[in-house]
Amino acid sequence: MDIIKKLAQELTIKEEQAKAAVQLIDEGNTIPFIARYRKEMTGALNDETLRNLHERLLYLRNLEEKKEQVINAITEQGKMTDDLKKKILAAETLVAVDDLYRPYRPKKQTRATKAKEKGLEPLANILLLQATSKSMEEEAQSFVDEAKGVTNAKEALAGAKDIIAEMIADKADYRKSIRNCTMKQGRLVVKAKDEKAESVYEMYYDFSEELSKITGYRVLAINRGEKEKFLTVKVEAPDAQIVNALNKTMIKDNPNTKTLMEETVLDAYNRLIAPAIERDIRSEMTEKAQEGAITVFGKNLKQLLMQPPMEGRTVLGWDPAFRTGCKLAVVDPTGKVLDTVVVYPTAPQCKVEQAKKTVHEMIKKYHVSVISVGNGTACRESEQVITELIKEIPEKVAYVIVNEAGASVYSASKLATEEFPEFDVGQRSAASIARRLQDPLAELVKIEPKAIGVGQYQHDMNQKRLEEALNGVVEDCVNKVGVDLNTASVPLLSYVSGISKAVAKNIVAYREENGRFHTRKELLKVPKLGPKAFLQCAGFLRIPRGEEPLDNTSVHPESYEAAAKLLKDLGYTSESIRNGGLSTLHSQITNEKATAESLGVGEMTLHDIVEELEKPGRDPRSEMPKPVLRTDVLEMKDLKEGMVLKGTVRNVIDFGAFVDIGVHQDGLVHISQMTERYIKHPLEVVSVGDIVDVQVMSVDLNKKRIQLTMKIDHSK
Numbered sequence: 189m190d191i192i193k194k195l196a197q198e199l200t201i202k203e204e205q206a207k208a209a210v211q212l213i214d215e216g217n218t219i220p221f222i223a224r225y226r227k228e229m230t231g232a233l234n235d236e237t238l239r240n241l242h243e244r245l246l247y248l249r250n251l252e253e254k255k256e257q258v259i260n261a262i263t264e265q266g267k268m269t270d271d272l273k274k275k276i277l278a279a280e281t282l283v284a285v286d287d288l289y290r291p292y293r294p295k296k297q298t299r300a301t302k303a304k305e306k307g308l309e310p311l312a313n314i315l316l317l318q319a320t321s322k323s324m325e326e327e328a329q330s331f332v333d334e335a336k337g338v339t340n341a342k343e344a345l346a347g348a349k350d351i352i353a354e355m356i357a358d359k360a361d362y363r364k365s366i367r368n369c370t371m372k373q374g375r376l377v378v379k380a381k382d383e384k385a386e387s388v389y390e391m392y393y394d395f396s397e398e399l400s401k402i403t404g405y406r407v408l409a410i411n412r413g414e415k416e417k418f419l420t421v422k423v424e425a426p427d428a429q430i431v432n433a434l435n436k437t438m439i440k441d442n443p444n445t446k447t448l449m450e451e452t453v454l455d456a457y458n459r460l461i462a463p464a465i466e467r468d469i470r471s472e473m474t475e476k477a478q479e480g481a482i483t484v485f486g487k488n489l490k491q492l493l494m495q496p497p498m499e500g501r502t503v504l505g506w507d508p509a510f511r512t513g514c515k516l517a518v519v520d521p522t523g524k525v526l527d528t529v530v531v532y533p534t535a536p537q538c539k540v541e542q543a544k545k546t547v548h549e550m551i552k553k554y555h556v557s558v559i560s561v562g563n564g565t566a567c568r569e570s571e572q573v574i575t576e577l578i579k580e581i582p583e584k585v586a587y588v589i590v591n592e593a594g595a596s597v598y599s600a601s602k603l604a605t606e607e608f609p610e611f612d613v614g615q616r617s618a619a620s621i622a623r624r625l626q627d628p629l630a631e632l633v634k635i636e637p638k639a640i641g642v643g644q645y646q647h648d649m650n651q652k653r654l655e656e657a658l659n660g661v662v663e664d665c666v667n668k669v670g671v672d673l674n675t676a677s678v679p680l681l682s683y684v685s686g687i688s689k690a691v692a693k694n695i696v697a698y699r700e701e702n703g704r705f706h707t708r709k710e711l712l713k714v715p716k717l718g719p720k721a722f723l724q725c726a727g728f729l730r731i732p733r734g735e736e737p738l739d740n741t742s743v744h745p746e747s748y749e750a751a752a753k754l755l756k757d758l759g760y761t762s763e764s765i766r767n768g769g770l771s772t773l774h775s776q777i778t779n780e781k782a783t784a785e786s787l788g789v790g791e792m793t794l795h796d797i798v799e800e801l802e803k804p805g806r807d808p809r810s811e812m813p814k815p816v817l818r819t820d821v822l823e824m825k826d827l828k829e830g831m832v833l834k835g836t837v838r839n840v841i842d843f844g845a846f847v848d849i850g851v852h853q854d855g856l857v858h859i860s861q862m863t864e865r866y867i868k869h870p871l872e873v874v875s876v877g878d879i880v881d882v883q884v885m886s887v888d889l890n891k892k893r894i895q896l897t898m899k900i901d902h903s904k
Contacts, residue, residue: 189280191248191252195244195245199237202231204231205230205231208226209238209241210241210245212230213245216720218663218685218724219235219660220235220667220668220728221685223238223664225746227790227792227793228792232792235664235668236664255277258285259273259276259277261292265292272288275288275360276289283472284360287363287364290360290363299347299350300350300351303350305336306333306336307333307336308331308338308344308347308351310331311328311331312355315449315452318440318446319440322444324345325341331344349448349451350455352449353453353455353459353460356452357461363461363464363465365433366461366465369433370399370426371400372399372400374398374425374426374469375398375424376397376399376407376421376424376473377395377396377422377423378393378395379420380394380419380420381420387416387418389412389416392409393419396424399473403842403843404842405481405644405842405843407474412645412648415648423465423466423469423470431457480842481644481645481649484643484644484842484869484871485642485643487840487871487876488875488876489640489643489658490665491878492591492628492640493665494668494669494809495628495629495812495815495877496809496815497626497807498625499521501558502519502520502521502526502554502557503558503560503622503625504519504547504551504560504622505560505562505618505619506561506618507562507595507614507617507618507621509565509614510565510569514530514532514566514570515529515614515617516528516546516547516550517622518554518622523627523630523675527553528611529550533573534566535569548577548581551583552583556585557585558817559574559585559586560624560625561589561621562592562595562617563592563852564592571587574587575820585819586819588815588816588817589848590621590624591624591642592617593639594636595617595624596613598617598620598634604616620634629665629666629669629809630677630680633662633683638651638655638658642876644841644842659683663683666680667684669808669809670729671728671729672731672732673699673708673711673729674699674705674731674732684725684729687717687721687724690716694714694716694717695711695717698715705731706735707736707739708734708739711725726744726745727744727745728742730805732805736762737763738752738765740805741804742800747797750793750797753786754787754794765801765804766804770804771802772802774799774802777798812877813877816835822849822850822851824851824852824887825889826851827887827894828884828887829885829887830884832884832900832902833850833883833884834849834879835847835848835849835855835882836848836879837874837880838854839876840871840875840876841870842870843858843870844856844861845870845874847896849882853892853894855896856893856894857882857896857898858895862874862899863898881900882900883896883898883901884896885897
């Protein structure tokens with residue numbers, strides 16, 4: 189297989205793009221580095237395409253390795269033929285290679301291998317040829333041998349049938365055809381183990397859907413229900429059709445063998461083929477469902493991480509709770525914790541006035557302008573106290589409900605203990621909730637991505653695959669935004685291109701020992717950070733107010749000479765970058781191709797340099813929707829059908845999106861209620877963090893369910 193050609197076809201890119209990307213990956217370059225600084229080589233392939241290419245590259249190389257192993261194994265057995273080798277080399281999936289290898293794979297003791305040990309293979313061949321003029325009972329009589337464990341003709345025939353059944357089951361073409369037929373015409377049938385048992389899986393207690401149409405989220409839900417022993421699941425195949433097709437292929441019109449062959453075919457299908465095909469199909473469906481869920485999770489995570497920071501604000505983080513009290517932490521604009529306290533406005537203490545007094549004093553003392561409230565237990569009650577306080581005090585303060593998923597994981601982690609050794613887990617959690625508003629990316633990278641809470645069925649997935657995919661998303665986000673070398677934490681630095689966790693720790697240790705970095709070049713003094721790692725990471729690390737103005741841009745050091753020459757040719761110096769007087773730089777370049785050639789760089793690199801010089805240190809997150817600041821509170825009982833509200837998309841799933849409308853309970857916008865046009869997936873319309881207008885369709889107070897629509901009817 190020509191892997192480069194295959195990659196180009198699958199990803200609809202040019203072969204030279206695929207070849208260049210593979211070469212760069214093989215040389216040890218990271219995906220963010222290739223996407224940003226090797227555009228000329230790859231034809232500007234973006235990080236998502238490059239990650240897909242890398243993933244497929246690994247699969248296809250693994251496939252080629254598997255083919256080689258199978259060819260060698262069959263050749264060693266002396267059973268390789270030109271036709272078989274051709275089929276193996278042409279196989280495009282690991283499943284197809286496994287099917288072709290199946291007849292030659294060393295087997296454990298099966299009914300067929302036992303029959304062969306009893307010397308019944310020649311009898312099986314007679315039955316298979318179906319050319320005998322004798323009855324098969326007569327043919328079988330000559331194979332009776334008590335010493336070998338064959339006591340009568342019936343046992344001999346049973347052994348012969350077992351041999352043929354296994355041979356039929358091992359036929360790659362048959363398995364492929366049956367698998368395709370089952371996928372096209374089969375159904376997934378789900379029943380309740382106990383119809384009286386109450387569970388979240390009740391909608392699947394009597395469920396059936398075509399295999400070709402069932403959605404990924406249903407597959408994952410059914411799998412979980414089966415695992416938790418609420419559901420029984422079966423693939424219902426067109427059995428009669430498949431058996432008839434096998435009979436037509438296998439059976440000749442010989443009355444001496446016909447009935448026996450029909451029995452053999454039926455046994456091969458029922459005992460050997462159907463269960464294996466069912467396992468294959470369910471495994472394939474689960475894999476596809478997981479991949480789909482991981483993709484959605486990744487896109488949600490990207491949107492969450494890329495939410496704009498709330499810069500220049502002193503924030504009060506509020507971690508709500510009942511019995512143990514609400515933990516508060518005041519965090520200054522740099523992320524430093526100024527003060528922490530515990531208040532008890534919620535049950536059972538209900539010290540509301542005392543809590544208000546304490547919070548007001550903190551607001552006055554530290555000039556707090558925003559309160560960041562975690563959306564966990566007692567959020568509703570805390571929100572009520574906060575809105576009352578906002579109305580009572582002269583200071584202008586707003587509040588935001590933030591998703592606190594993973595805050596408890598972080599606050600109990602080793603990292604949090606090192607960061608806040610003097611705080612308990614509640615205080616750490618409150619500080620994290622405040623920082624999530626100030627800089628979501630810098631704070632959320634401290635938490636395992638799958639614990640951030642914007643996915644679906646993440647605990648049911650292949651954890652290694654999920655971790656790899658989500659880490660890739662975090663890596664792309666961190667490198668797209670860039671990192672302040674003098675303030676970044678170890679977790680944030682460890683996601684920078686080319687920097688391992690060990691090197692990230694060394695950078696922080698070097699910073700603590702020697703003070704702030706003044707130039708990017710100083711990185712080369714950090715232990716274990718050599719020229720190769722420097723090449724990969726330098727462009728993504730920023731040094732505000734450093735000695736070299738270009739160090740606070742995404743211009744790579746390898747292009748400094750070109751950038752300096754460009755500035756000089758246009759009558760500027762590098763100091764002009766600090767003054768922000770380069771906003772019209774692009775319009776001053778009359779011939780991009782000639783300019784790029786004179787600078788010794790490609791046109792794409794020139795374009796990136798100019799864009800960065802015009803807006804040095806630009807944060808791509810600034811283009812994202814800002815959080816909704818609230819000063820009043822609604823309750824579910826306040827909601828009325830037809831009410832139009834502004835909300836924040838908290839999570840996007842296959843069948844819709846959950847939107848926070850400020851009542852503590854997120855409402856569901858079903859995919860059918862998102863737009864008038866047909867869409868395959870909600871992500872075509874909304875993303876996590878989007879601010880959307882929604883209309884209330886229905887409210888169920890008992891079940892705490894809110895149905896929303898984005899197709900607003902203004903007549904209501």
